[in-house]
Amino acid sequence: MSAEVRELVRTYLPEFPIQYCKSLVTDTTQFMSIDYGHVIELGDVHYMVYKNEAERRFGLEDPKYWVKRCHELETGKRKILKLEFFETFPVQVGKFSVECYRSPDKESRILDIVRGDSRFMQGITIKDAAGRNVRVLEIVNGRRLDLTVDRIDVEHDVYFREHLPGLLRRYLEAVRAIGMLHRHGERHGDIRRDHLYVEHGTGNLCWIDFDYTFHSYEHPFGLDLFGLGNILVFLVGKANITVQSLEGMGLAERLEGRLSSDDLSIVIPNRIVNLRKIYPYVPEALNRVLMHFSNSAEVFYTTTDELLADLEPCVEALESEYGRKPE
């Protein structure tokens, strides 16, 4: 434990048990060894690490050692510090393996582009003493979109009438936000429903985590648009509905022989996209938007503007039918 850390903690975090204080860190290169009790110094500001961030998916926790939850000592605020970590790894998207790259610099650029835009997580980039890129992020005060929808404990028809219009109205803004990134020549790179948060109080949607990038093909925004389509299908269905899950939903008998490969996602083979077959009250126009992401699609959305042009009238129609309610 260093005297400097002890002094900082006594001044700014007197309730912290002093015996757990560790050393002052000015070079974040070896982020695996930075843990609870270390204080990271960035310029004149100090961050007490209290834990590594972890991603929770499918009930399993996956620690992210380069992401630290911290107290910003001088202000008392909680912040997230993302430390410099480059990696390349394959990501399975349906039957495709896509090479992904984690790029701190990309996320820093996007943080600069979206500064002040509440549709995105906020943060700044500071270089540590070794010149490493450290992103100091504001914690989004909200809950993940998928968890928010899961907690709406009503039948689907009630959800469809009373909650979906408001959610889609907000989702339109989230799509517009991605369009703004695209117009700046940037991609989110990892669009999924647990990277979209519902802010407490306002209910507005906020994107997080934009440090992934991948090779640009002829359709540079294809993966982002695929992600947006996935979230849309999830919202309309109130879940990702697969052929296998129909049995548990008590729908297998009703739908036997009625589903074909045309009704399934063009990328994720078992995911049902033709939700009107499951929920006949899904309007045809909205279902047509979903079907752009199905095996039967002949024409695909290549820009967020194209998606919005079709989706906006659907949301207006839902609001007109069921009334515009705050979500």
Added chain:
Amino acid sequence: MNNKRILIAFDSSEHAFRAVSYTGEMVADMPDVHITLLLVERLPDRDFFPDEEQWRAECGERVRTRKEALAQARAILETAGVKPEAITVNYMVSCKSPFEEALVCSTGESVVEDILRTQREGDYGTVVVGRRGVSKTEAFMFGSVSNRIVQETHTCTVWIVS
């Protein structure tokens, strides 16, 4: 639109070489034909690399191999009987190149737009492109140059060589 001006969209792939061979066989004896081999430079993103040095090294290697491939493509046309003076090689530099700047460069967002702009400005009557044969899913996720060229061109003939 000049029917004897032919633009081959070349990306150094096996399919692109096939397109070159096919074109050579088809037009070698055609009088007054002119063929342009267009390669649109696509460099890896700087974001893929932890530092500038590794990025420049990869870019340099890519530029070298692509230019070699262009030279081979030219040789294929000449071997087929196309006169050397009837062949132009157009290497369109990326706007993000660390090695050179160019008045006309590729933004890297859409190869198809670069190809079709070249076609319009050069008054090419025919565009030739090799087809990989991507699945619909691949076309959905990553796009297809040949599909998009067919969909978006209105002012020329398109040869898709499979």
